[in-house]
Amino acid sequence: MRNPIRSRIALAATAFVLVGGGVVATPVLAQSGGHGKPARDYDAEILAAQKAAKSAAGLEHLGTLNRLCFLPPVNGAPSSSDTTPAYIDDPSKAPAKDTWYADSAQVFDNLYFVGGSIHSAWILKTSDGLILIDSGYQYSAKTLILDGMKRFGFDPKDIKYIVISHAHADHIGGVEVVQKATKGARVVMGAADWDAVKTHPKTFKGQTPNFATGIRVTKKRDLKLGDTTLHIIPTPGHTPGTLSFLFTVHDHGQPLTVAYSGGTALGFQNDKPDPGIANLNQYINSAQTMQKAAVKAGATVLLSNHSEFDNAVTKTRELPSRGFGPNPFVNGATSVDNYFDVVVDCAKADELGLEKTLAGQ
Template identity: 35%
Template sequence: MLKHSMGLGVALALAAGAAPAQTPTIEALQASAKAYAGTDWPGTYTRLCIPTISAANRVVPTIDPAGYPTGDLPTPPGGVPPRANWYAPPAQIGDNLYFLGTRNHSTYALVSRRGDIILIDGNFEYATEDEIHKGLRFLGLDPKNVRYSIYAHAHADHDGGAHLTEAAIPGATLIYGEGDWPSVLARTGPHATRYGPQNDGTDGRFITLGDVSLQIVTMPGHTPGTLSFLFEFKDGGKRIRVAYPGGTAISFTNPDPAYYDGYIASARKFAQATAAYGATALLSNHTEFDNGYYRAHTAASLRALRDDDGRHKRHGHDRDGVDVPNRYLKDVPNPYFVGQREVLNYMGVVELCAMAAKLRATGGL
């Protein structure tokens, strides 16, 4: 959350869409982005604004962590990471929204009143069956009710198991952005699939199943066909509007100014769409960007507390040893609800960090 006045005329001019009086420095862009990131989006700021460093240039602290045990199991050379390193249990986020991701990458199921399902993003091939297909069944959802499986972009950490979902759920329509189809079609064997125009994620397209609807906003930059989404879910009967940017990471070394210009233009486009939509929650397909692993399971825990407290009250006695009246729990918002300003802060971080990356890589804006 932005806790203080930034005191930077440049940042305010950028936020308003006006041209700044002078070219801002990399430091000013980074500082502005950090202020907008606050405590809600630190992972996004770190990933987009802090350049990566090679192993050769990394400075080792006095106590080198590399010399001590890690909680991760070793990954076999060229093999699949051990399940213990990535698996996360599924979680119910709201009345009709579910988390089916790993600790690092997110998949969501948006469910209509009738039980029809829109899957939003996928995962690595190795995680698809355990996290998505089995996760649906664990949550009491029938995978055969998946009508659409929409991929924000064609990278293996999000669509590596798309062919498995298509094989397991033949009735599902897979959707990609048009600009990503060349890379999808270049895959061999069962990994490349396209049936026709119904599989294209075009700008402004609505995917509607009964009482749920998702709008596609094309956002090329992370990949040529990156898609972002706007949709609602319900929590306790209350509607929460979501902005879902589909591709956030950016290169720090691309020397082509046009690369950054396209990405920045898309970020501004989606920020405007988000503002017009009135989104008060932000979801990402990387848990580092929206703290999704923790937010999703906090939301599930909150729902369980409300249900548990309600059961005790209906049976005419208090919760044993815990005094958490249900009326207090009703006042606790869904963990994904941050308010419209915080959602736009996220998009501000994306825009300003991308500008800093361009300035660093090309020497100009």
């Protein structure tokens, strides 16, 4: 069953609010909820949350707004199946290169984009080696990451850590390919996602990091390498072990703080109140935790592992014409804060839809 938030009534009313710009539809008065008390008007609350998300999104975060508030949700109900992806055993079944390829690019003095047209990966350069953040799919890792690094004269053997935001194939898939090309780079991942990999050996065939040297993250911690510190913040929700990050980059020598959102889509079970409401609560709490950390750190750059959410590929194409102008990746502190408002407000709208179902409305 589709989530109630996506009902025709809600979407039609929302379309009126959004297309009309500042015009707000007047909600219909709710019927009595018994004992003389008016019933809670969930539709009005849903519309208010969506409007707040739309206002926070502006033009910068439209991809996040559309995915979280208006596109049909992906129901990530737990699965007991353990099946190897077809392209692992038969590379001919991998998607065509032109569906995922993007050029690598230097984004800041010490940060490089080595991702694809949809799924991102990043090289963070330090004074004592490299940190790879996310690894894309198994079938794209050599082309995008290993070959992409060569463009900047980097050697995979200089990768000391591979940090995985969460254990979905589009982010962990290339980890085995990359790790074999290094000199024992250690993989950093949320403890719950390490457990998911271990209990699904077929699902992660050809995509499995080295458990013996792996680093399990259960709480906030700092990963230090040379002159660089990666602040790791557990943000469970998208997956149980999702991690987000704060770190410093330099733009022509000027230090800037990056907030890296480790999991944005509502990729967990959210099609019914139980466990949907609890899952959404966890997701919202994590987003708010990361938001507070980003604001406190003065983050002015918002990055993600999907261009859908941070427009990374579009921005890399704008860089060559930058000249002495602003770096397109610098959002500004208000925009970074607003990103998390979009995430929270859209998730609250979904939560309200489930509460409406639970109330029998």
